[in-house]
Amino acid sequence: KNQVEQSPQSLIILEGKNCTLQCNYTVSPFSNLRWYKQDTGRGPVSLTIMTFSENTKSNGRYTATLDADTKQSSLHITASQLSDSASYICVVTPRGGSYIPTFGRGTSLIVHP
Amino acid sequence: DAGVIQSPRHEVTEMGQEVTLRCKPISGHDYLFWYRQTMMRGLELLIYFNNNVPIDDSGMPEDRFSAKMPNASFSTLKIQPSEPRDSAVYFCASSFLAPRGAQGGYTFGSGTRLTVV
Numbered sequence: 001k002n003q004v005e006q007s008p009q010s011l012i013i014l015e016g017k018n019c020t021l022q023c024n025y026t027v028s029p030f031s032n033l034r035w036y037k038q039d040t041g042r043g044p045v046s047l048t049i050m051t052f053s054e055n056t057k058s059n060g061r062y063t064a065t066l067d068a069d070t071k072q073s074s075l076h077i078t079a080s081q082l083s084d085s086a087s088y089i090c091v092v093t094p095r096g097g098s099y100i101p102t103f104g105r106g107t108s109l110i111v112h113p
Numbered sequence: 114d115a116g117v118i119q120s121p122r123h124e125v126t127e128m129g130q131e132v133t134l135r136c137k138p139i140s141g142h143d144y145l146f147w148y149r150q151t152m153m154r155g156l157e158l159l160i161y162f163n164n165n166v167p168i169d170d171s172g173m174p175e176d177r178f179s180a181k182m183p184n185a186s187f188s189t190l191k192i193q194p195s196e197p198r199d200s201a202v203y204f205c206a207s208s209f210l211a212p213r214g215a216q217g218g219y220t221f222g223s224g225t226r227l228t229v230v
Contacts, residue, residue: 044221
């Protein structure tokens with residue numbers, strides 16, 4: 001069964017600090033991996049997308065990395081801001097079959113002033 | 114494009130009542146997904162359509178749940194009768210099948226927060 005596990009479940013950091021969120025997956029074969037940001041009361045919004053041949057992708061202060069050999073991804077947030085407080089969801093899409101993505105449970109990030 | 118549009122944003126209903134959630138996907142997208150999100154279980158796929166045809170409804174929790182897509186621009190998720198444990202946020206998402214099989218343009222609506230009392 002395809003699974004996506006995220007850690008930590010929740011994280012509290014001070015404004016201006018960096019942090020790294022982790023995602024491990026078992027989806028295989030693998031097509032792409034996305035990181036979504038979900039603000040409270042809103043739908044998830046895509047931050048980055050990486051195919052199996054890419055190992056890093058940046059979007060402003062967000063940098064995602066991918067190690068397809070170990071089936072791990074991380075999302076690094078630099079110089080955090082209060083607006084970064086949200087849930088971050090890792091989503092992995094298989095290659096072939098239904099192409100339906102598998103969602104992680106998300107990491108809840110709180111940035112304190 | 115206005116994105117994926119869901120209505121209503123909030124719904125409060127009494128147990129036993131029928132609830133209908135609505136979704137308008139992005140024009141040109143040929144996949145439509147219904148998800149339910151709770152604190153305990155995260156995002157769960159309920160059902161998805163391809164070209165208006167239901168492909169996989171194995172995530173629909175019970176016969177009380179039904180979904181339709183009468184045309185490419187509209188879908189409904191109905192719960193009849195509703196129960197308190199159905200309280201959750203229901204999201205609709207749409208996408209298209211890009212070359213090499215990736216799900217392109219995967220976009221979520223803002224969700225409908227359902228409370229059944």
